[in-house]
Amino acid sequence: MSEYEKFDYDVLVIGAGGAGLRAAIEAKHRGLRVAIVCKSLLGKAHTVMAEGGAAAAMGNVWAEDNWKVHFRDTFRGGKMMGNWRMVQLHAQEAPDRIHELEAWGALFDRTKDGRIHQRDFGGHRYARLAHVGDRTGLELIRTLQQRAVALDIEVHMECKVLKLLHNASGELSGAIGYQRPTGKMLVFGAKSIVMATGGIGRSWKYSTNSWESTGDGHALALWAGADLIDMECVQFHPTGMVWPLSVRGLLVTEGVRGDGGVLRNSEGKRFMFDYIPPIFAAETADNEAEADRWYEDHINNRRPPELLPRDEVARSINSEVKAGRGSPHGGVFLDIGSRRSAEYIQRQLPSMYHQFKELAGVDITTEPMEVGPTCHYVMGGIKVDADSAATTASGLFAAGEVAAGLHGANRLGGNSLSDLLVFGRRAGMGASDFAEGRTSSTELLESEIEEAIAEAMAPFHREAGENPYDLQSDLQDTMQNLVGIIRTGSELTQALDEINVLKGRVKNLSVKGGLSYNPGWNLATDLPSMLSVCTMVTLGAIERKESRGGHTRDDYPGPDPELGKLNFVQRLTESGDYSVTPEPLPEMPDELKALLEEEGAH
Amino acid sequence: MAEVVMRIWRGDSDGGQFEEYPTEVYEGEVVLDVVHHVQAGPAPDLACRWNCKAGKCGSCSAEINGLPRLMCMTRMDTLPEGEPVTIAPMRTFPIIRDLVTDVSFNYEMARRLPPFAPREPDADGIYRMQQIDVERGQEFRKCIECFMCQDVCHVIRDHEENKTNYAGPRMFIRYMELESHPLDTNDRRELLRQEMGIGFCNITKCCTEVCPEHIKITDNAIIPLKERVVDASYDPISWLGRKITRRTKKSAAEAANYRTDPMMSKSQ
Numbered sequence: 001m002s003e004y005e006k007f008d009y010d011v012l013v014i015g016a017g018g019a020g021l022r023a024a025i026e027a028k029h030r031g032l033r034v035a036i037v038c039k040s041l042l043g044k045a046h047t048v049m050a051e052g053g054a055a056a057a058m059g060n061v062w063a064e065d066n067w068k069v070h071f072r073d074t075f076r077g078g079k080m081m082g083n084w085r086m087v088q089l090h091a092q093e094a095p096d097r098i099h100e101l102e103a104w105g106a107l108f109d110r111t112k113d114g115r116i117h118q119r120d121f122g123g124h125r126y127a128r129l130a131h132v133g134d135r136t137g138l139e140l141i142r143t144l145q146q147r148a149v150a151l152d153i154e155v156h157m158e159c160k161v162l163k164l165l166h167n168a169s170g171e172l173s174g175a176i177g178y179q180r181p182t183g184k185m186l187v188f189g190a191k192s193i194v195m196a197t198g199g200i201g202r203s204w205k206y207s208t209n210s211w212e213s214t215g216d217g218h219a220l221a222l223w224a225g226a227d228l229i230d231m232e233c234v235q236f237h238p239t240g241m242v243w244p245l246s247v248r249g250l251l252v253t254e255g256v257r258g259d260g261g262v263l264r265n266s267e268g269k270r271f272m273f274d275y276i277p278p279i280f281a282a283e284t285a286d287n288e289a290e291a292d293r294w295y296e297d298h299i300n301n302r303r304p305p306e307l308l309p310r311d312e313v314a315r316s317i318n319s320e321v322k323a324g325r326g327s328p329h330g331g332v333f334l335d336i337g338s339r340r341s342a343e344y345i346q347r348q349l350p351s352m353y354h355q356f357k358e359l360a361g362v363d364i365t366t367e368p369m370e371v372g373p374t375c376h377y378v379m380g381g382i383k384v385d386a387d388s389a390a391t392t393a394s395g396l397f398a399a400g401e402v403a404a405g406l407h408g409a410n411r412l413g414g415n416s417l418s419d420l421l422v423f424g425r426r427a428g429m430g431a432s433d434f435a436e437g438r439t440s441s442t443e444l445l446e447s448e449i450e451e452a453i454a455e456a457m458a459p460f461h462r463e464a465g466e467n468p469y470d471l472q473s474d475l476q477d478t479m480q481n482l483v484g485i486i487r488t489g490s491e492l493t494q495a496l497d498e499i500n501v502l503k504g505r506v507k508n509l510s511v512k513g514g515l516s517y518n519p520g521w522n523l524a525t526d527l528p529s530m531l532s533v534c535t536m537v538t539l540g541a542i543e544r545k546e547s548r549g550g551h552t553r554d555d556y557p558g559p560d561p562e563l564g565k566l567n568f569v570q571r572l573t574e575s576g577d578y579s580v581t582p583e584p585l586p587e588m589p590d591e592l593k594a595l596l597e598e599e600g601a602h
Numbered sequence: 603m604a605e606v607v608m609r610i611w612r613g614d615s616d617g618g619q620f621e622e623y624p625t626e627v628y629e630g631e632v633v634l635d636v637v638h639h640v641q642a643g644p645a646p647d648l649a650c651r652w653n654c655k656a657g658k659c660g661s662c663s664a665e666i667n668g669l670p671r672l673m674c675m676t677r678m679d680t681l682p683e684g685e686p687v688t689i690a691p692m693r694t695f696p697i698i699r700d701l702v703t704d705v706s707f708n709y710e711m712a713r714r715l716p717p718f719a720p721r722e723p724d725a726d727g728i729y730r731m732q733q734i735d736v737e738r739g740q741e742f743r744k745c746i747e748c749f750m751c752q753d754v755c756h757v758i759r760d761h762e763e764n765k766t767n768y769a770g771p772r773m774f775i776r777y778m779e780l781e782s783h784p785l786d787t788n789d790r791r792e793l794l795r796q797e798m799g800i801g802f803c804n805i806t807k808c809c810t811e812v813c814p815e816h817i818k819i820t821d822n823a824i825i826p827l828k829e830r831v832v833d834a835s836y837d838p839i840s841w842l843g844r845k846i847t848r849r850t851k852k853s854a855a856e857a858a859n860y861r862t863d864p865m866m867s868k869s870q
Contacts (some may be wrong), residue, residue: 041705042709099729105780110731114730135658138744512646
């Protein structure tokens with residue numbers, strides 16, 4: 001029998017980004033025994049990278065704003081494929097969640113009358129993002145982290161979860177993972193589990209995501225029998241750094257455009273005016289003069305096309321580069337230096353200023369930035385009930401990027417941070433309700449524990465196997481080249497073949513060194529998640545024979561109204577195969593449908 | 603492309619040594635890129651922390667050619683050409699392995715901080731604060747918790763025994779942030795003096811020099827804190843003032859005793 005240390009909780013939260021922390025806080029408020037398990041140190045999760053802000057219709061800058069407008073913007077921005085109830089709850093509850101952060105110590109930028117300032121972002125009709133300069137994610141995670149510490153919530157840092165575990169009756173009852181510093185196995189019994197593990201971007205070569213974003217939660221949920229939806233919908237953020245290669249893919253906040261920055265091609269032209277799609281034509285300026293007036297007067301002018309939703313902007317940049325009008329290093333130019341004062345730029349966008357200065361040697365107050373699309377976010381994920389965040393696997397809840405539904409086929413900037421807060425809290429509530437009502441044993445099946453440990457340790461016992469870094473690099477090439485921003489049927493099939501080959505190779509990994517803080521081994525244990533996730537993205541992309549939001553097919557260039565009414569649900573069959581099943585979207589009530597049709601201000 | 607020799611400390615709590623890895627370097631790369639080349643090649647088990655690779659998460663702190671730096675923000679072309687690049691773990695914290703240290707001291711000090719305790723919101727349920735009033739705290743909230751200020755602080759770098767009663771620069775800016783927070787009602791000044799060792803700092807400004815966020819740790823946090831602590835303890839007029847006016851902040855004893863933490867019990 002293998003050795004491990006055992007813990008018991010009511011609610012186990014996997015992931016310590018915004019959603020995980022917010023869920024744990026909620027369960028702790030309820031007086032439950034709760035613990036967080038996270039892959040990095042506390043406070044380093046990917047939320048820290050979020051720059052622009054958290055969208056909430058507080059109406060502090062534009063009194064015309066309210067949850068109904070936010071509902072409309074989010075649903076339309078998601079190309080009508082969202083879960084209407086999630087979109088509604090998010091729009092209604094985001095302001096309270098932001099205000100609550102202030103009661104926990106957050107210091108947002110202020111309006112002149114002392115309320116929380118809000119900034120403009122793509123796809124939002126009004127300035128709606130609560131922010132702190134361009135480091136809002138840091139503020140959010142630090143506030144939640146400090147709240148969690150004040151509440152004395154137990155945290156198992158630098159612990160990678162390998163598998164979810166069951167009791168003898170087959171009920172989900174815990175998880176197993178290992179401590180990265182020691183390699184020691186930890187087993188957690190829990191009445192309910194909140195999955196809050198974030199995204200999947202590590203499987204692409206150029207990504208804004210860190211090493212952590214390997215889709216562990218997506219895979220753990222899949223393996224535990226939960227349904228996932230919309231996995232083909234992956235957001236490529238339009239503005240990642242492209243040069244130097246070392247930082248290629250690094251995020252350049254949409255706030256640059258929200259604060260006045262514009263995109264130009266090699267001819268100096270503001271090309272976004274050429275790419276306004278019919279769905280947004282009525283609310284988008286078609287000339288530079290109107291677009292420039294909008295910053296001061298949102299009521300009588302329409303939004304600049306640079307602030308179209310991210311999928312539109314990313315595809316447009318891609319087309320410009322393909323047409324030979326790109327920048328020297330294969331991007332386009334993002335220019336704020338010629339449009340705003342140096343002082344304004346340094347105040348509004350301090351970390352962008354710093355990032356370009358130090359990493360690219362570019363002074364953004366005088367020179368344009370070179371930017372291009374980079375893998376950023378997955379809209380798809382674990383299917384959840386809107387109100388309780390319950391997944392289709394009993395006892396498993398999910399929130400944040402790992403959950404799906406709110407963002408439909410495309411996420412608006414700023415809706416992610418508010419998503420974490422709104423649905424992190426709801427997942428905490430749902431998991432607490434479940435834990436309080438649960439009477440069955442959380443005694444875990446020893447055989448599952450043994451199996452998970454044996455699988456994790458296997459690479460140490462193989463002589464002359466493959467280096468996990470080589471496998472990761474090949475997977476990133478496959479996803480970047482064949483399942484990127486523009487997809488086509490034959491390439492997707494080829495990708496699936498290549499992923500299947502990699503699945504064979506992952507069984508032959510070998511690692512050297514010991515158990516203590518061994519990144520090679522850690523990567524070997526991440527690769528099974530990455531391969532499962534990449535399989536789902538590719539299968540979904542093959543099935544969805546249309547272009548919508550974060551899924552663009554060269555061979556099916558337009559949206560198909562019938563496919564737009566469907567989620568593609570993925571799950572494992574009893575024999576362990578992946579199945580993809582179309583299911584209709586939840587039917588929206590008429591009063592909400594009316595909100596979508598309302599044209600209102602533009 | 604050029605070649606550079608990376609001299610990286612390898613070992614664990616039982617000891618270790620520098621090992622040399624000749625490695626390729628490409629245009630624009632930072633130290634962390636080159637460490638990743640070493641991992642992907644000759645040393646897949648080389649331990650280092652990193653996450654964002656953009657200077658925002660504070661994970662990849664190390665001592666590069668003797669100076670604490672973020673590996674992700676140190677461009678290779680800023681280091682002396684043709685010479686080996688030496689990378690060592692932060693010295694102040696116990697080694698786990700290679701470049702990874704046990705930074706739990708910082709999390710323990712965060713746990714001992716009496717938490718934020720806001721006043722009641724305005725009548726409509728929201729808080730109003732002026733930009734100028736939040737900016738003081740915002741400077742300190744830029745902190746990415748890289749812990750390099752703690753690493754260079756002589757009080758704990760050279761004196762392990764001080765770690766039980768010294769919060770260190772990272773936490774001093776947190777105390778100052780709360781001290782200047784427009785909404786907070788806790789008074790932590792006595793705790794700072796008696797338990798958190800604010801008096802040990804002799805203002806050498808080493809912490810300020812290494813801060814990747816350019817927070818003026820010494821000038822804007824530590825010196826004002828020292829002044830406020832002295833005012834609170836020794837100034838008879840403010841002592842009398844506290845006795846006869848209605849206090850808006852909790853007493854130091856109340857603030858210090860909020861936990862039943864064994865490490866705190868001696869202050870009770």
